[in-house]
Amino acid sequence: MTRLHLFDLDGTLIHGSAAAVEISRQLGVEREIGELERDFAQGRLLPGDFAVRACELWSGLTEAQVAAAFEQAPWLAGIREVWADIRARGERCAVISLSPGFFVERLLDWGADAAHGSRWPSVPFREPVDPAGILNAAAKVRIADELCARYGLGRADCVAYGDSMSDAELFAVVPTSVAVNADHHVSGIASYAYTGRDLREAYECVEKRG
Template identity: 75%
Template sequence: MGKLHLFDMDGTLLYGSAASIEISRHLGLDREIAELERAFITREVTPVRFAELACELWSELTEEVVAAAFDGAPWLDGIQEVWADIRARGERCAVISMSPGFFVERLTVWGADAAHGSRWPALPFRDPVEPDGILSPSAKVRIADELCAGFGLERTDCVAYGDSLSDTALFAAVPASVAVNADHHVSGLASYAYEGRDLREAYALVRAAG
């Protein structure tokens, strides 16, 4: 029986950081994004409003800046090796993140079978945010179901890797999960827990369980 490994990105594959933080750092907007992230975490702003405000903040964002932010981000070690091993076993791996798709989708180059993020306006931002394109925690479950259907798998074949509140719905929907450098929102839901900077070690917990 095959498996589908589902990875969150911010705080999971990215160690202690997020796409919005890395992009803002390259634009010199560290203080501004910190305040917006705080408002998002405390639910003072919705995912859609976060995207709208970030688009305003990133009025000068270009593809070159996104590429630099991606390349310089604090990724966990071993991501490409883990995904290569998953695919060598005939299994599948995908990334589902609420972050902008133009950042998340770059992970397909590293070997992810699929990478889904929120649909933001094209760069440079000239069009408004489309609310229907912005993902929510529950959307992660919907996308997981769509991926399962496409790969001929079921929810029972899934393993989720995540770190925070946005992962709770997916953790509750699948039978196996790994809390990676996680907070209290998912630590109590996860099948396994990992603290560190090497995805190979988190992945080994799943493999050791058979």
């Protein structure tokens, strides 16, 4: 059976952190991004508002800093191995994240078939971020449907991996889901739950059960 495995990024593939946090660390604005993260988690900021504020914090961001943030992020172990196994089975894997596309798309080099993030201006920024290009939870479902159409699959063929509120809508429409180091928004609705730092173990929750 061909399946499409859909991975969240922040808090899922990156353990206990997020692309925005790792980028902000390179710029020395961890405290400021932490405040924005809290406001977003508590519903005081919409994804587009968060992006506009983050873009202001990152006005001096360079490609070298993005590369450093990516390389130094606390990634789960085994990501490349899991994606290689998925593809060896004739299945597909994709990343869908609210984080900036310029960060998310670097995962194509690790073996993802597709990587979708929010639309940001190119680095270094020469124009402001457009809130209309920032993804939200509903966009994850829309993109999953687009990927299914591309690969000749349906929602019934999908497995979702995520950790938080932005994954809940996707978890609700696919038959199989894995809550990875997750909070209450998805832990109660997921098919399986995994706590740890190795994606191979989270992946086995699904594969051991066929």
